[in-house]
Amino acid sequence: MDKYPIDPTKRRRLEALIRIIDIIVYGAVFLGGVYALIFTPNTVTTELAGWEWLVPVWSGFLLVGGALGFVGRVSRYWILETPADVAAVVGILIYFVVLGRTAFTSVTAAVASVLVFIAMLMMLRRYVELQIFGSDPSHKDFQSRLADALRRRTSNVAPRKE
Incomplete structure (x- = not known):
């Protein structure tokens, strides 16, 4: 990377694109939750018989x-994204x-599971x-790590200093 550095303008555009993709993905996860709650497919409720x-x-x-x-990525307070990712992964x-139980019944179900x-x-x-982003070996106690995380906001460009 140091031998052939990318143009700073192109890097800013690409990193902004990554941010936009992340925002869209978090929005899709939220919409998936809305869909799961309001429009639960009959196949899922049938599969969950007794576990509704x-x-x-x-x-x-x-x-x-x-x-x-979504809020964390839009506001650039990435500290919100850490518990968000855990919740999204669990969901x-x-x-x-639930879907994996039907994965071997059809190709469509297998593709959806994948x-x-x-x-x-x-x-x-x-x-x-x-x-x-959240690791800093100079902060040993929880209070200083939390204070630093609350002050820190991400930008579209990742710093390249080491």
Whole structure:
């Protein structure tokens, strides 16, 4: 990267594009929660016979994860994204387990299961990325780490100083 640095203008555009993609993904997670809560498919309710209480739990995780992540990414207070990603992963994992039970019944169900699994991995990827942003070895106690995290906001451009 240092040998052939990217043009700063192009880098800003690409990193802004990443931010926009993240905002859209968090919005999609939120809409998935709305869909799960209000328009639960009959196949899912049939599959959950006796476990219908799982639908509001599952949709709640998606709603909280999507809303918190969206607000965090739009406001650039990335500290909101960490719990948002955990909630989104749990909600997607519940859906993956429910959907995964039918994965071997048809090709369509298998493809849907794989896509849901990929969505979960992408949320995990963002969570790991946020762990890098939140790690600072000079802060030993929780109060100083929290104060620093609350002060810190992300920009469209990642600093390239090391």
